[in-house]
Amino acid sequence: xxxxxxxxxxxxxxxxxxxxxxxxxxxxxxxxxxxxxxxxxxxxxxxxxxxxxxxxxxxxxxxxxxxxxxxxxxxxxxxxxxxxxxxxxxxxxxxxxxxxxxxxxxxxxxxxxxxxxxxxxxxxxxxxxxxxxxxxxxxxxxxxxxxxxxxxxxxxxxxxxxxxxxxxxxxxxxxxxxxxxxxxxxxxxxxxxxxxxxxxxxxxxxxxxxxxxxxxxxxxxxxxxxxxxxxxxxxxxxxxxxxxxxxxxxxxxxxxxxxxxxxxxxxxxxxxxxxxxxxxxxxxxxxxxxxxxxxxxxxxxxxxxxxxxxxxxxxxxxxxxxxxxxxxxxxxxxxxxxxxxxxxxxxxxxxxxxxxxxxxxxxxxxxxxxx
Numbered sequence: 001x002x003x004x005x006x007x008x009x010x011x012x013x014x015x016x017x018x019x020x021x022x023x024x025x026x027x028x029x030x031x032x033x034x035x036x037x038x039x040x041x042x043x044x045x046x047x048x049x050x051x052x053x054x055x056x057x058x059x060x061x062x063x064x065x066x067x068x069x070x071x072x073x074x075x076x077x078x079x080x081x082x083x084x085x086x087x088x089x090x091x092x093x094x095x096x097x098x099x100x101x102x103x104x105x106x107x108x109x110x111x112x113x114x115x116x117x118x119x120x121x122x123x124x125x126x127x128x129x130x131x132x133x134x135x136x137x138x139x140x141x142x143x144x145x146x147x148x149x150x151x152x153x154x155x156x157x158x159x160x161x162x163x164x165x166x167x168x169x170x171x172x173x174x175x176x177x178x179x180x181x182x183x184x185x186x187x188x189x190x191x192x193x194x195x196x197x198x199x200x201x202x203x204x205x206x207x208x209x210x211x212x213x214x215x216x217x218x219x220x221x222x223x224x225x226x227x228x229x230x231x232x233x234x235x236x237x238x239x240x241x242x243x244x245x246x247x248x249x250x251x252x253x254x255x256x257x258x259x260x261x262x263x264x265x266x267x268x269x270x271x272x273x274x275x276x277x278x279x280x281x282x283x284x285x286x287x288x289x290x291x292x293x294x295x296x297x298x299x300x301x302x303x304x305x306x307x308x309x310x311x312x313x314x315x316x317x318x319x320x321x322x323x324x325x326x327x328x329x330x331x332x333x334x335x336x337x338x339x340x341x342x343x344x345x346x347x348x349x350x351x352x353x354x355x356x357x358x359x360x361x362x363x364x365x366x367x368x369x370x371x
Contacts, residue, residue, distance in 0.1 A: 001369055003028065004078035004096075005051075007041040008064055009085065016285055017103065020168070021084050025051055027358040032366075038078055040069055062125065065089055079369050082361065087126070088133045097368035099361065100137040104282030105150040106206075131155050139364050141166045143283045146304035166360035167307070169352045170288040177262070178269035178293050186266035190256055196228040197328065198271035198295070200264065200286050201278070203229070203237035208300065208318050210243040212277040215324035217247035223332050225252070225272065232258040268293035272338070273331045276300065277318045284308035288352055291345030296338045298327045310351070312344035 005028070009021045028037050029050025039051040042064070047053045056072045058064035070091040073081065077093045083100045092098070107126040134140060134155050141164045142148040148165050152158065176182060187193075197216060203209050209229070216227045227249065231237065244253045259267065268274060274290035276299040284305040290297050291312060299305050300318035309315065314337075316327035331338050 001032075001034075001080065001366070002036045002038060002076075002078040003032065003365060004038045004040060004054075004073060004076065004081040006065075006069060006081065006083045006085065006089070007039045007045070008056075008061065008069075017085060019285070020101070020103070022048070023169070023354045024082070024084060024358055024361065027355060028362060031355065031359050032362050038076060040072055080365050082365060083133075083137075086133060087129055088136055097138040097365075098136070099139045099141060099364055099368065100133060101361070102134070102140055102142045102147055102151050102282075104147060104280070105154050106280065106282075108150075108154050110150060110280060134158060138162070138368050139164060141361055141364060143168050144304035144307045146307060147282045164360075164364055166357055166364075167352065168283045168285050168288070169354035169357035170285070170292045170349050171354055172292050172346075172349060173265040173269075177265040183266045183270040186263050187270050190254075190259070190263075190267075192226070192228060192254065192270070194224055194226050195272050196226045196254070196270070197273050197275050197332075198267060198290075199227070199229045199231075199275050200267070200289075201229075201231060201276075203231040203240045205236055205239065206279050208277045208279045209240045211318070211321055212275060212324065213240060213243045213249065213253070214247055214321045215277070215328060216252075216275070217249045218321065218325035219329050219332070220249055220252055222329070225332065226254050227252060227275075228254045228256065228267070228271070230256050230259050230264075230267070264289070265293050268295045271295050273298055273328060275328065276305065277316075277324055278302070278305065279318055281305055281308070287313060288349055292349035294342050294346055296331050296341035297345060298324070298331055310348040312341065312348040314341065 007021055009018050025039055025048035037051040038054050040054045040056050043055045043057050054072055056068045058068040070089040074093050080097045086100045086102055088098055107123050139162050145165055148163055201207055244250055268290045274295045274297045276287055278300050280303045282304055287297055287299055287308045297313035299309055299313045299315055301315035302318050314327045314331055316323040
């Protein structure tokens, strides 16, 4: 079988969507041995081993998706097309089956509120084509039950049988990447002298870190910890920076910016707690990543995050600063409870491998084409 993958995101630098695409392209050739994996990607993007790159050039992402990609697909006519970013191109060759991945429904009002962090033209584009793309897809794979429910709200006319749920995965890091020596080296390089509470992600409003800073400030007099975040430039991140100053914790707030991916396991492992107060996630991958590295997790009891945590995290209402602070305090003040969360988190992460996730997508793809 010839499996086409819409891989425009291979020229993106960071983010959950790029991570998902990387894992799919890295594992499909191994798990799907005997299938040809055609990666439709921009010129200059890295090529995953075992895939056949199909270079698709276009002056603009919309032109790439709506014109250049359909032209390339008609030239090759793969048996199936896997679209990790949901939207399908128009004008697909006759007979091509499609699987679209549904990450979240942030382009639509969720619970009566817009929680998006996108430009108006991106919102308009996706709202114009999203429902049609979901209807045209042969199958849809949501990354959580919560996302499946959101999809059913946005597209209530979809046949339930075409919607699958395949949760995301995580790999247990190699021992040397989270060893005491490696943690000490990474901490020293980033100037992390004091113990710390860790957050990895953007500082856009949906991530709720302005309220998270306030929660941290409530307990800062009781503990010697810094609040360390890895966020680079984010939409409306000035709101978080303003809250840091308003709460008087500027000397305890460490913004590292974008860090090398190889440093993240040590940063997770070196933290006394991973803090994830996000208001809305399609899954909540950083929660699993922290657990895999042996870091206790305090997270929001919202959207798909409890699914990702699987009962192995301290959860709190993300709209309640006092509740968030109490959850952090409980973990920081009780080494026994922190140790229980570490053990439970490792066990949870061991249940959720990327091989299991990609095999789930592959099973759906293989089921679309009669053998």
